[in-house]
Amino acid sequence: MWRYLKAAFWARVELPLFGPLPLNLMGVAAVGVLGLLHPAVWLAGLGLETAYLFFLASNMRFQETVDAGDLAARREALGPARTGRDLQRLVDELEPAQRQQLATLKSKLGKIVALYEQFQVDDFSLTHNRASLTDLLGHYARLLAARASIVRHWSADPLQLREQIVTLEAELDQPGSSSELRESRLRTLEILRVRLLNQEKKETVLAEIDSERQRIEQQFDLVLENAAIGSKPLTVTAETLFDPGQVGGSFDLLTDLSEVPATPQRQPGRRKSRAVD
Numbered sequence: 001m002w003r004y005l006k007a008a009f010w011a012r013v014e015l016p017l018f019g020p021l022p023l024n025l026m027g028v029a030a031v032g033v034l035g036l037l038h039p040a041v042w043l044a045g046l047g048l049e050t051a052y053l054f055f056l057a058s059n060m061r062f063q064e065t066v067d068a069g070d071l072a073a074r075r076e077a078l079g080p081a082r083t084g085r086d087l088q089r090l091v092d093e094l095e096p097a098q099r100q101q102l103a104t105l106k107s108k109l110g111k112i113v114a115l116y117e118q119f120q121v122d123d124f125s126l127t128h129n130r131a132s133l134t135d136l137l138g139h140y141a142r143l144l145a146a147r148a149s150i151v152r153h154w155s156a157d158p159l160q161l162r163e164q165i166v167t168l169e170a171e172l173d174q175p176g177s178s179s180e181l182r183e184s185r186l187r188t189l190e191i192l193r194v195r196l197l198n199q200e201k202k203e204t205v206l207a208e209i210d211s212e213r214q215r216i217e218q219q220f221d222l223v224l225e226n227a228a229i230g231s232k233p234l235t236v237t238a239e240t241l242f243d244p245g246q247v248g249g250s251f252d253l254l255t256d257l258s259e260v261p262a263t264p265q266r267q268p269g270r271r272k273s274r275a276v277d
Contacts, residue, residue: 004057007066011056012123020123024052061235065124090141098144105140108220109133115227125233129223135238140216143242147209154202161196165189212242 012020031045
């Protein structure tokens with residue numbers, strides 16, 4: 001709360017012809033001078049200042065703006081090379097068509113900021129929206145990288161996996177197999193079934209990635225259209241509805257085996273197979 005109170009005290013308001021002015025600080029100075037003539041002005045000013053500070057500091061939009069400003073300041077302190085390093089690494093892994101998609105979105109971000117400056121949008125909205133859109137741009141790059149990685153590395157043929165499963169199930173019924181051989185086949189069968197489940201999830205995950213990308217593209221277009229007419233800026237939130245970092249749980253080779261169809265029961269007297277850790 002202290003950060004928000006401090007930001008509210010030093011808040012600047014953009015005024016035509018004058019630029020950003022610390023109106024609250026100017027008001028406090030005026031009350032201080034007038035209080036020399038009539039001390040009651042100090043008491044009234046203290047009450048008004050307290051109400052103003054707590055009203056603004058508790059405003060959710062103002063808090064988001066302050067947080068965005070702090071984030072932007074930290075990024076600036078780290079330097080452009082440091083803050084752009086992760087994004088550049090992702091860009092280097094993308095195909096040319098995907099790089100062009102990312103470049104198009106980045107270009108829209110530059111146009112939005114330029115329009116904000118042209119129409120003299122207040123510092124709070126400009127800083128907050130720029131930080132939020134930059135975060136969304138990074139999220140968009142991660143989505144592109146995740147999609148490319150899934151397409152590139154998850155290319156197993158479900159039909160071949162099913163054939164391998166059928167073959168292993170038949171081998172399990174063969175008499176004369178040692179307990180160690182049966183144990184190995186059971187574990188291989190479990191892994192194949194998990195891989196088949198993952199392949200069946202792949203198209204769903206790719207559809208989720210594409211839907212999230214489209215949402216971000218539309219959000220950039222909406223903010224750009226809003227900025228182009230010089231109206232009150234929309235409040236942009238860097239909301240992520242799909243996190244590619246969580247895809248690994250669905251595509252993990254050793255995923256939760258509770259979703260895998262049960263394996264054939266062991267023969268009486270033989271040691272039960274262990275679940276894959």
